Amino acid sequence: MKRKLTALAISLMLLSQTAYxxxxxxxxxxxxxxxxxxxxxxxxxxxVPAEQNGEKVTDIGEKAMxxxxxxxxxxESGIKNIGKLAFSKSTVYSVTLSDTLENVGExxxxxxxxxxxxxxxxxxxxFEKDALKETYYIVFWIDCKTSPEDEETLAKNIYEAKGxxxxxxxxxxxxxxxxxxxxxxxxxxxxxxxxxxxxxxDEIMNGAPSAxxxxxxxxxxxxxxxxxxxxxxxxxxxGKSETIFAPDDNITVAEAVKLAACAHAQSRGTAYIPEVxxxxxxxxxxLYYATENGIVGTDFDFEASRPATRAEVAYLFSGADxxxxxxxxxxxxxxxxxxxxxxxxxxxxxxxxxxxxxGDENMTFRPDDNIxxxxxxxxxxxxxxxxxxxxxxxx
Numbered sequence: 001m002k003r004k005l006t007a008l009a010i011s012l013m014l015l016s017q018t019a020y021x022x023x024x025x026x027x028x029x030x031x032x033x034x035x036x037x038x039x040x041x042x043x044x045x046x047x048v049p050a051e052q053n054g055e056k057v058t059d060i061g062e063k064a065m066x067x068x069x070x071x072x073x074x075x076e077s078g079i080k081n082i083g084k085l086a087f088s089k090s091t092v093y094s095v096t097l098s099d100t101l102e103n104v105g106e107x108x109x110x111x112x113x114x115x116x117x118x119x120x121x122x123x124x125x126x127f128e129k130d131a132l133k134e135t136y137y138i139v140f141w142i143d144c145k146t147s148p149e150d151e152e153t154l155a156k157n158i159y160e161a162k163g164x165x166x167x168x169x170x171x172x173x174x175x176x177x178x179x180x181x182x183x184x185x186x187x188x189x190x191x192x193x194x195x196x197x198x199x200x201x202d203e204i205m206n207g208a209p210s211a212x213x214x215x216x217x218x219x220x221x222x223x224x225x226x227x228x229x230x231x232x233x234x235x236x237x238x239g240k241s242e243t244i245f246a247p248d249d250n251i252t253v254a255e256a257v258k259l260a261a262c263a264h265a266q267s268r269g270t271a272y273i274p275e276v277x278x279x280x281x282x283x284x285x286x287l288y289y290a291t292e293n294g295i296v297g298t299d300f301d302f303e304a305s306r307p308a309t310r311a312e313v314a315y316l317f318s319g320a321d322x323x324x325x326x327x328x329x330x331x332x333x334x335x336x337x338x339x340x341x342x343x344x345x346x347x348x349x350x351x352x353x354x355x356x357x358x359g360d361e362n363m364t365f366r367p368d369d370n371i372x373x374x375x376x377x378x379x380x381x382x383x384x385x386x387x388x389x390x391x392x393x394x395x
Contacts, residue, residue: 031057035060048073063086069090072093072095074095075098087108088107095118112135116265126157130161140167214243215228227374250307250371256313256316310368318351328392330352335363338367348367356379
C-alpha cells in the first residue's frame with residue numbers, strides 16, 4: 001500500500017436531495033422491499049437514494065447497477081449494505097460511501113477498471129472477499145481524524161478485497177486560514193499548510209517550485225510558462241534534464257502518450273501510474289495505461305522516438321479528457337486545413353470543442369506538423385483543467 005498525506009481541501013459532505021419517485025423514467029431506480037434492485041437510467045452522475053416513494057432504502061441489491069455507464073456515484077446516508085456484484089463491470093470511476101454504509105458485498109466492484117477514487121465517510125466499512133477484484137489503482141479518501149488502528153485495519157481489508165497493493169489511503173482535510181500564523185489550518189486535525197506564492201491548499205500541487213525556477217530555458221514571462229509550471233507541478237511532464245526543459249523541441253510519440261496517460265490519471269484523482277511487469281522501456285507503463293483506458297487504440301501508429309504530429313497529439317489528448325465539458329461548438333468547416341479525410345479529424349474537432357486546441361488566428365490547425373513541448377504542455381493543461389480552456393468565436 002502506498003500511503004499519502006494530502007493537502008487537498010476536500011470537504012466531507014453528503015448530498016441531500018428529495019427522494020426519487022418510483023417508477024421514475026428519468027432516474028431509472030427500481031426499489032423493492034427496501035432494496036434497490038435495478039437501475040436502468042443513463043445519467044453519468046447519480047445519488048443512490050435512501051428513500052423512494054416514502055419507502056426506506058437500506059440495501060443495494062445483487063447486480064443492481066452492474067454493467068452500467070455511471071461514472072460518479074454518491075451513496076446517500078441511510079443505506080447500509082451493497083450487495084454481491086452490485087456495481088461489477090460498470091464504468092464507475094468515483095464513488096462516495098455514506099456514513100451509514102457498513103458492508104460492501106463480494107465482488108461489488110469487480111472488474112471496474114476505471115475506479116480511481118473512493119471516499120469512505122465511515123472508515124470502518126467492511127469489504128467482503130473480492131469486492132474490489134480486478135480494479136486498477138484506487139485512492140481511498142478517509143477523515144483526517146481516523147485513528148492509526150482503524151486505518152491499518154482498513155488497509156488490510158482493502159488489500160484482501162483487491163488482491164493487490166495498487167491503492168493508497170489519503171486524508172481529507174478541511175482548511176481555514178489562520179491570521180495569527182498566516183497559514184491554513186485543518187479544523188479537524190490541526191494540520192498546517194503554509195502559504196506558497198499566495199495560493200491556498202487547493203491550488204498547491206506537490207509544493208514544487210515554479211518551472212522558471214527549475215529550468216534555465218523557461219522565461220517567467222513566456223506565453224507558455226504558466227502551462228509548463230502547472231504541468232511540471234502536477235507531475236505530467238518533466239524536463240529534458242534537471243535544468244533544461246527544451247520548450248521548442250518537438251514532443252515525441254512516447255512523450256505524448258505519457259502526457260495523455262498522466263493527465264487522464266490526474267483527472268481521475270491520482271497522478272500515480274502503476275508499474276507493469278517486464279518493463280523494458282521508460283514509457284511501457286504509460287503505454288499500457290493508455291491502452292487499458294482507451295486512450296490508445298489499434299488505429300494509432302506508436303513509434304516511440306519519432307516526433308508526434310499535431311493530429312496524433314489531438315488523438316491522444318482527446319482520449320485523456322474525462323470531463324466531457326465542451327466550451328465550443330466548432331463545425332469542421334471552420335478549420336481551414338481539416339476535413340473529413342484528415343487523419344483523426346474527429347479528435348481534432350473534439351479538441352476545438354473542448355477549448356483545448358485553438359489553432360492560429362484563422363483557426364488553422366496544421367495537423368501534419370510536429371508540435372513543440374511547450375505547445376503540448378499548454379494543450380494538455382487545457383484538457384485536465386476546464387478553467388484554462390479557451391472559448392472560440394462562433395461563426
